[in-house]
Structure formats: C-alpha cells, structure tokens
Amino acid sequence: MSGPVTLDRREGPYGEVVLRRREEHFEIIANGTFLMDTSDGRSERLLVDAARDALPADRPAPAVLIGGLGVGFSLAHAAADPRWGRITVVEREAAIIDWHRTGPLAPLSAASLADPRSTVLHADLVAHLHTSAEWYDALCLDIDNGPDWTVTEDNRSLYSPAGLAACKDRLNPGGVLAVWSAQPSATFEDSLRNAGFSGVRTEEIRVARGVPDVVHLGVRPA
Incomplete structure (x- = not known):
C-alpha cells in the first residue's frame, strides 16, 4: 500500500486541517488527529438511522441537524432517505466545505448538496446550538472522536451540562440526540441522563480491529 498524498493543508482559527488521499x-486530519476517511461509512450511516428509528413513527418529515460535514457520509445517507425533511449540516472548517463544493470531495457530495432539503452552514456547532432559534427532531453529532477524545479543547463544552442542555433545547419534544464515538463511554451515558434525556442507550458498530465504534442516544422527553 502506498503512503498518503496530501491534497490540501489549511491553517484556520481552530488549527490545521489536512485532506489526504x-x-x-x-x-481528513485535524491538528494531527485522524478524524475519518472514505473507506467505510457504516458508522456515519448508523448515526443517522439510529436517530431516525428512535423518533416516533408517526412524525412526518422530521428535521435533522448533522454536526460535522466530514467526508459527507452522514449527509449523503440522510439525503438518500425520503423520510427526512429539512437537513441542516453545521461545519466550522471552511476548508472542508470547500473540498465538498469545488474540491476533491465534490464527486462524493454533489447529489446530496443539490438536494433542496439540504443546507450547509459554516458555523461552530457549539455556538450554533446556543444561539440558533431553529428546532430539530434529531441532532446527529460527529465532530470529535467521541466525548472523551475531542479534536480541540473548545469542543469539550459540548459534552458538559451546559452543552447538553443546549442540545436538548434545540430538540422538539420526543426529539433524539445521537452522538458518534470511537469508543463507548459510561460516563457520557450518565451525563445524558443527568441532563434530562430519557431512553439513553449505546449502539455498537463492529470494526475490523479494536473496540467497536458506538452511537450514544438520548431522547428529549415529550
């Protein structure tokens, strides 16, 4: 197997972000930390499907917020599902948005970006959750390697009591918070319960080596 080839490298307000082939x-590498690649999208698809399946079956055209554009798997999977209504992606790295709109990742994302239900916002997710007036039926968050392994120190506030309260405030009653993680976290499950989420559980995604990836789920009580 040949080594990676760097296609673009940007310095931004949150540090360095690199696209490699x-x-x-x-x-995608952020501040020297591997985030994700296009080799396997099972985790990203489960993130979206688990959130949808936890919603009330009779909820029409639910609105979903996807935290983190990444390599585009979560957006593409949501856009391929006619059951979703409004699809909003919040991405803080301008470089990642550029790679999808006009760069090397454009062929992977053209259809989902062109979907009239889809909107990509260039914004910090934590700030958006605290300041937005929008309401969602599902929040699918994949901006770190998990609550215990954040990409930047600023992201830790998302998993704090105030951050989880902001997530709950952005959800309609019965709405679902789904958080991807590279490893399970019993501590984060407790944090979700303490923040007032019900039906807290963790779904596993088997990987070739090591512990499974997981999706942590919690529901805002109706």
Whole structure:
C-alpha cells in the first residue's frame, strides 16, 4: 500500500486541517488527529438511522441537524432517505466545505448538496446550538472522536451540562440526540441522563480491529 498524498493543508482559527488521499480513499486530519476517511461509512450511516428509528413513527418529515460535514457520509445517507425533511449540516472548517463544493470531495457530495432539503452552514456547532432559534427532531453529532477524545479543547463544552442542555433545547419534544464515538463511554451515558434525556442507550458498530465504534442516544422527553 502506498503512503498518503496530501491534497490540501489549511491553517484556520481552530488549527490545521489536512485532506489526504491514500490510494482510492480520502482522509481528513485535524491538528494531527485522524478524524475519518472514505473507506467505510457504516458508522456515519448508523448515526443517522439510529436517530431516525428512535423518533416516533408517526412524525412526518422530521428535521435533522448533522454536526460535522466530514467526508459527507452522514449527509449523503440522510439525503438518500425520503423520510427526512429539512437537513441542516453545521461545519466550522471552511476548508472542508470547500473540498465538498469545488474540491476533491465534490464527486462524493454533489447529489446530496443539490438536494433542496439540504443546507450547509459554516458555523461552530457549539455556538450554533446556543444561539440558533431553529428546532430539530434529531441532532446527529460527529465532530470529535467521541466525548472523551475531542479534536480541540473548545469542543469539550459540548459534552458538559451546559452543552447538553443546549442540545436538548434545540430538540422538539420526543426529539433524539445521537452522538458518534470511537469508543463507548459510561460516563457520557450518565451525563445524558443527568441532563434530562430519557431512553439513553449505546449502539455498537463492529470494526475490523479494536473496540467497536458506538452511537450514544438520548431522547428529549415529550
């Protein structure tokens, strides 16, 4: 296997973000930390599907916020599902948005970006949750390697009591918070319960090596 080839490297307000190609796959690296690649989208698809399946079955055209554009798997999977209504993606890295709109990732994202239900916001997710007046039926968050392994120190506030309260405030009653993680966290499950979420559980995604990826789920009580 050949080594990775750097396609773009940007310095921004949150540090360095790099797009690399390793043979036929793309990788995103933030501040030297591997975030994700295009080799396997099972985790991103489960994130979206688990949130949808936890919603009341009779809820028409639910609105979903996806935290983090990444390599675009979550957006593409949501856009491929006619059951979703409004699809909003919040991405703080301008470089990642550029790579999807006009750069190397454009062929992967053209259809989902063109979907009339889809909107991509260039914004910090934590700030958006605290200041937005929008309401959602599902929040699908994948901006770190998990609550215990954040990409930047600023992101830790998302998993704090105030951050989880902001998530709950942005959800309609019965809405679902889904948080992707590279490893399970019993501490985060407790944090969700303490923040007032019900039906807290963790779904696993088996990977080739190591512990499973997981999606943590919690419901805002109706």
